Amino acid sequence: MTLTKGDAARPPGRGGRRSHVPGAGTEHAAAVEKAQREMLHEGGSTVAVRTAAHGSRQRIGADVVCEAILRQGVDVFFSYPGGVILPLYDVLGDYPELRHVLVRHEQGGAHAADGYARVTGRVGVCMGTSGPGATNLVTGIGTAMLDSVPVVAITGNVPSALIGKDAFQEIDINGITLPMTKHNYLVRDADELPRVLAEAFHIARSGRPGPVHVDITKDALQQETHAQHPTEDDVAAGLPGFRPTMGGNHRQLKLAAAEVARAERPVILAGHGVLHAGAEDELRAFAEKIGAPIAWTLLGVGAIDERHPLAYGFMGMHGWKHVNRAIQSADLLLAIGMRFDDRVTGNVRTYAPYARIVHVDIDPAEIGKNVAVEVPIVGDAKRVLAALLPMVDAVPAEGRAAYLEQLADWRRESEATSWHGSGAWRDGTLSADYVVQKIGELTDHEAIYVGDVGQNQMWLARYAGFRHPNTHVSSGGLGTMGFSVPAAMGAALGGTGREVWAITGDGGFQMTLQELMTLVQDRIPVKIALFDNKKLGMIRQWQEIIYAGNFHSAHLLGPDYLKLAEAFGMPAVKATRPDEVDDAIRFAQGVDGPALVWFEIAGEQNVFPMMPAGKGLSDLIEHWDGPDE
Amino acid sequence: MSAEPTASPDADPGAQDAPAPDAPGQGAPAHAVPPPRALPGGGDQRLHRLVAIVVDKPGVLNRVASLMRARNFNIDSLAVSRTDREGLSRMTISLHGDDVAVEQAIKQLYRLIDILKVQDVTGEATVEHELAIVKVRVTDSNRAEVLKLVELTRGRVLDVAPDALIAEISGTEAEVDNFVACVRDFGIRELVRTGAVVMTRGGASIEEAVKR
Structure with missing residues (x-):
């Protein structure tokens, strides 16, 4: 039997098309069927005819999201598109004052929002689609939670009629973010969006700051709405359970x-x-x-x-x-x-x-x-x-x-017994603390310095020499490797007027280096100082001192970072000797846009002093005379 | 994925370690070896009853349960219901812990946006009630004995079948415990308990104390 297109649309049998949705004929079943068709992008969108000029079409949930962000004084957000958040991308063009940064992975977007928030004091905003887009945000949300950083993470979710049906890219992201956010929401109705988003920003920044996650179903993003944004007073009045104590008793x-x-x-x-x-x-x-x-x-x-x-x-x-x-x-x-x-x-x-x-x-x-x-x-x-x-x-x-x-x-x-100030480490290779100190000096201690996690993070905190608040950004609580480059990206878009340096080890750098492409595409002027000891340095240090020199998985291969940077189209320079450090830093400073400085540092330098786990502050290890030193 | 291995929390930190303070030098207190710093908590474990007034919204119970799990508090029982006030629900949370740990649990509960008021009524004058329904195995020979027992413990029979009867008992947790122990020898086929609900005696009202 041959079916023509027309035949398929008119199946045999008693008149209308037979539905396989459970409970066929009910209102719920009809909603599920409609949602399923929309997921496959069959049939027309619920949005009225789209025109380029905002205002000449119906206002929908996605518009509310953009309006709410702008009302908070936030002018940039970090996101990655996907099926159910496309309605938002469909209206973004109508908000040219809202800068969208297309990250290369949602984790990078979450860290960027975090970095933006830490240096500006404003709320950082990141977005992703449902399913993997949402779960990719999770590490960044957790990072913001542990460090009390005001971030609003927005995700799309499948149409509300499909929730709970394991639809394509459906995951219970609300259940996932619940224990790692200050509060979270699932919105199925566009009329609720103005209130929920205003509450989300209010909660994120008030009292002890922290991340708030707002999950919005696709149909809510597409739904027409006339709901107005509440005033800040209305928002506070609507949250009787959230009254931070400000003044001391x-x-x-x-x-x-x-x-x-x-x-x-x-x-x-x-x-x-x-x-x-x-x-x-x-x-x-x-x-x-x-x-x-x-x-x-x-x-x-x-x-x-x-x-x-x-x-x-x-x-x-x-x-x-x-x-x-x-x-x-x-x-x-x-x-x-x-x-x-x-x-x-x-x-x-x-x-x-x-x-x-x-x-x-x-x-x-x-x-x-x-x-x-x-x-x-x-x-x-x-x-x-x-x-x-x-x-x-x-x-x-x-x-x-x-x-x-x-x-x-x-x-x-204590300062005399540290490595502080010596350009070459004991084996003659480049000393990391010296490089950090030089970056501080050559930037007049006026830049923003974004650390990663591990030895580089400790060297940065110890030796860069900080003079201003909110110029040091670090993942302290969660200790998230790969934080530095994307967080620096957000910091650089904060409009602080400061130079931004990402200080990272080769381990963390390799975790999120896809964001190099974002930096290049958007010309975000982050200067990356890559501390390459070809090791997971802190792992190596712990293994040397606590695990009797059993260096399992501490050694880490990396690419030729000059070629890597070249492939991304990013200017890069390499320094391996103390006398090359100043020029390398100045090279990066001279680049209009992002740049990478590859410091090949000592392979076995440790961060001292060090307090071993379970010991006290009086039990510091100040040097180690192991087989390597 | 941290480069820094996590320090495992010391199970009994410092129990054996002699404190090794830094030389305090001049101006420091005279005693050379101070006692170990007291850790928060560590007191006697006892049953606490918390009453929480929460916003009646989907997911609030999940938030409370998730928080208690994540913070390592073990809930003995949890009873939830609406109040007579629009939009407010009431939870009675029973948990074991020392006073400091329970105080920490209360502070953590207050971090939830939907929690309006939490009160630890342990040690206060309260009325406390719990309901249990028990399906007891009976035979023709012991049915009368079971019925008598139910009557003596001020229980009530809800259903009688040839091989079982269902009895309800309400009272304090101890009274319910006692009843359950009494019928256990006959054979308990099913048991359900609501968990305790409590209310402080006198005119004070936790609901009226909620600022709205």
């Missing part, structure tokens, strides 16, 4: 002031919360008034200009020895916007054994979570420090002279 502030008055060896611990709150001035004024040194966490880098006399240094597992000594001998820790992560405390039982602790954090759940504290204060770092400042007595310089002199001695001693 006065009684607790008085207790804190009393602790400060009693303390002889106070140390201030500054975390990411100081930067989130924009509390750098208050922090400095407070430290100066009470004569206390400031130590910082990895994400607290930049909370104070490192040249300030009370800026003492980076703490924790790979922090400076003098900083950890100061913490271990302190009688009072004033922890501001940090969470006593295990990389900061080591073994909690031996952490700061003489110290009473005042802990200021905007998230009550952080207080008393990892360490028991004497004075908890829930509030925003800026407001708490501003309130505390007039309540504490000024300590005259001579009052702390002996203490600060001892700290200065410790500092001189």
